Each structure stands twice: as C-alpha cells, then as structure tokens.
Amino acid sequence: MKAFNTYGYVLIYNLLTALSPCFSSCLPAAQPITSKLDEGWWAYKDVVQESFVPVPSFWGLVNSAWNLCTIGKRQSPIDIETSHLIFDPYLTPLRLNTAGRKMGGTMYNTGKHVSLRPDKAHLVNISGGPLDYSYRLEEVRLHFGSEDSQGSEHLLNGQGFPGEVQLIHYNQDLYANFSEAAKSPHGIAVVSIFIKLSENSNTFLNRMLNRDTITRINYKHDAFLLMGLNIADLYPDTTRYITYEGSITIPPCYETSTWILINKPVYVTQMQMHSLRLLSQNEPYKIFMSMSDNTRPTQPLLQRCIRTNINFSKQGRDCPNNRALRPQYRGNMEDGGEGGVGSKGSSKK
Numbered sequence: 001m002k003a004f005n006t007y008g009y010v011l012i013y014n015l016l017t018a019l020s021p022c023f024s025s026c027l028p029a030a031q032p033i034t035s036k037l038d039e040g041w042w043a044y045k046d047v048v049q050e051s052f053v054p055v056p057s058f059w060g061l062v063n064s065a066w067n068l069c070t071i072g073k074r075q076s077p078i079d080i081e082t083s084h085l086i087f088d089p090y091l092t093p094l095r096l097n098t099a100g101r102k103m104g105g106t107m108y109n110t111g112k113h114v115s116l117r118p119d120k121a122h123l124v125n126i127s128g129g130p131l132d133y134s135y136r137l138e139e140v141r142l143h144f145g146s147e148d149s150q151g152s153e154h155l156l157n158g159q160g161f162p163g164e165v166q167l168i169h170y171n172q173d174l175y176a177n178f179s180e181a182a183k184s185p186h187g188i189a190v191v192s193i194f195i196k197l198s199e200n201s202n203t204f205l206n207r208m209l210n211r212d213t214i215t216r217i218n219y220k221h222d223a224f225l226l227m228g229l230n231i232a233d234l235y236p237d238t239t240r241y242i243t244y245e246g247s248i249t250i251p252p253c254y255e256t257s258t259w260i261l262i263n264k265p266v267y268v269t270q271m272q273m274h275s276l277r278l279l280s281q282n283e284p285y286k287i288f289m290s291m292s293d294n295t296r297p298t299q300p301l302l303q304r305c306i307r308t309n310i311n312f313s314k315q316g317r318d319c320p321n322n323r324a325l326r327p328q329y330r331g332n333m334e335d336g337g338e339g340g341v342g343s344k345g346s347s348k349k
C-alpha cells in the first residue's frame with residue numbers, strides 16, 4: 001500500500017479512505033436512483049456516459065437540498081467588473097498564520113478537481129482583511145481550462161484566466177469542522193488567486209504540478225502525499241485584493257463564503273498546464289475524460305457590492321455602490337501599479 005520514493009514522499013495508491021469526504025460518497029454511475037441524490041452526483045459539463053449527471057444549470061433542480069444553486073441571490077463565482085469596484089481603504093492586509101512551519105498535505109484527484117488537503121498536524125489559518133474571525137485552511141483546489149482563455153471560475157471584465165487556485169478555509173472560532181461551517185453564517189473564507197502562464201512556475205504550484213508529482217494522480221481517487229510545503233509561497237507579493245460575499249461554487253451552493261481575490265496572479269508553465277489537462281475525471285479502467293473546464297458559470301451580482309483596497313487614487317463612497325460613481329474606476333485593474341491580475345503580458349512576478 002505504501003512505498004517511499006527517493007524524494008522521501010510517501011506514495012499512496014488509490015487511497016479510498018475517509019481522508020476526503022468525497023471518497024465515501026462519490027458514487028459510481030451504476031448506483032440505484034435513490035442513492036444518486038448524493039453530494040457527489042453532479043458534473044460541470046455534459047458527459048458521454050451511461051446515465052444523466054446534472055450540469056450546473058440543473059444542480060438546483062435535482063436535489064431540494066441544493067436549491068440555492070438555482071434560487072440563491074448571493075452566488076459565486078461572478079464576473080468582476082472593475083467599474084463596479086468600491087475602494088475601501090479600511091480593508092487591511094490579510095494575515096496568514098503558519099507559525100513559521102511547513103506543512104504536509106495529500107493531493108487528490110477527486111474526479112472533479114485537483115485538491116490538496118493539509119494534514120491535521122499542520123494548522124494554517126488566515127484572519128484580518130475583511131474577516132472578523134480566524135479561518136483554518138481546509139483545502140487548496142485547482143480549477144483550470146482546456147484552453148488558455150478559460151479555466152478560472154471568476155472572470156475579470158468578462159475575461160477568464162487559464163486557471164484559479166482556491167484556498168478554502170472554515171471559521172474555526174465558531175465551528176467545529178468544515179462541514180458544519182459550510183452551512184453556517186460566516187462559515188467559509190476562500191482566497192482565490194488567478195493562474196497565468198509563464199516560463200517559470202510558482203514555487204508552491206511547482207511542487208504540485210511538476211511531472212513526477214502530477215502524474216501520480218492521473219485518475220480519480222489517486223492520491224499523493226507531499227511534505228515540506230510552505231503555503232506562503234503560494235501567495236503573490238501583494239496586500240491588495242478584491243472581496244465580496246458569495247457562495248461555495250459546488251452543490252449545495254451555500255451562501256456562506258467570503259471571497260478574497262488576490263490582485264496578482266500566480267504562474268505555471270505551459271507544460272504544467274498541459275499535465276493538468278491530461279488528468280482524467282475517471283478511474284483508469286473507464287474512458288478518459290479530461291478534468292479541464294471544471295468551472296461553474298458566473299452568477300449574477302445583483303445587489304452585492306465588491307470592495308477592494310487596490311488604491312486607484314480615487315476615493316470610493318459607501319456601499320451599496322452608486323452607479324454615478326462607477327465610470328471613475330473603469331480599467332483601473334490594468335494599472336494598479338503593481339502588475340495586478342489585469343496586467344498585460346505574462347512576465348514572472
């Protein structure tokens with residue numbers, strides 16, 4: 001079951017354990033209908049398969065426990081229109097707390113995402129910024145596209161990025177665990193970082209996506225343990241971000257998430273992006289289906305406001321946003337002064 005390779009990692013093949021809630025509940029397609037009303041029974045896109053699996057427009061219709069996916073008014077992801085941003089100078093920098101320690105974590109192919117779960121011995125939490133509580137890191141999740149023009153869940157002025165890293169945290173001050181927090185007020189905080197392509201890769205993502213590692217999780221349920229990870233390496237060098245109140249982006253779409261979108265991308269290489277696209281949603285004995293384009297379509301902003309501490313040297317007013325003010329902020333993400341996510345080119349940070 002376990003073997004040590006020369007890098008000192010522990011390899012765990014087909015780790016069908018309770019480490020991920022999905023493994024006990026993501027049922028194969030051949031289950032009876034009743035047990036299909038299950039937390040794993042949904043898909044991002046239509047698939048050629050034996051049976052119907054609901055795509056995003058159906059998530060809220062197939063299971064009454066998921067109705068927020070359809071009727072919710074604070075859903076995620078969204079298209080961030082920079083002209084709608086409200087400048088809030090009181091948004092302090094986010095605090096990342098690792099106690100100076102590196103962490104270990106298990107990387108999974110869940111069939112839907114590349115997912116890294118830190119082991120319980122290494123607590124990482126965030127606080128500050130828009131957050132009133134301390135939130136513990138539960139999962140690092142990757143979304144990515146089949147083409148470079150798409151793959152991020154959030155869009156910026158209608159434009160997608162090749163991918164999006166989501167660091168999913170739960171409120172550890174109020175709740176005992178992730179599942180309780182996910183359905184409760186102020187339960188979740190997601191730090192989101194856009195992925196762009198470059199010749200050099202982010203140090204943290206390189207640990208996950210180098211060929212030796214990523215090919216260990218080619219198929220659904222594959223898992224691979226990584227040690228000595230420094231989560232701080234994943235954060236681009238900036239204290240600027242965009243924040244809004246939304247939902248988790250998979251069923252049951254609970255509207256419990258504070259989103260924090262960092263104003264600088266991280267980079268991966270074209271080769272690493274290619275390796276991601278070669279991951280299968282399926283087990284090895286089933287037909288290959290690329291995991292790419294694992295994104296929920298954007299949802300209406302409606303009455304919500306999107307705040308930022310990116311200083312465009314123009315002061316915002318109060319939220320909710322005043323339409324008359326909006327033109328002043330147009331295009332500001334392009335010249336944030338520190339190579340914001342909207343900046344042109346793909347140079348290394």
Ligand SMILES: *[C@@H]1O[C@H](CO)[C@@H](O)[C@H](O)[C@H]1NC(C)=O
Pocket residue numbers: 097098099123124125134172
């Ligand atoms: C946050 O993490 C740090 C470092 O692991 C730890 O010392 C601190 O107690 C944590 N905060 C809470 C509220 O658990």
Ligand SMILES: *[C@@H]1O[C@H](CO)[C@@H](O)[C@H](O)[C@H]1NC(C)=O
Pocket residue numbers: 176177178179180
């Ligand atoms: C999460 O916490 C709740 C409340 O304490 C508990 O009932 C539940 O069993 C816990 N779930 C997991 C997966 O640990």
Ligand SMILES: *[C@@H]1O[C@H](CO)[C@@H](O)[C@H](O)[C@H]1NC(C)=O
Pocket residue numbers: 089311312313314
């Ligand atoms: C925003 O930037 C302008 C010009 O660089 C500066 O004068 C102003 O003090 C800044 N405001 C805040 C709140 O940082």
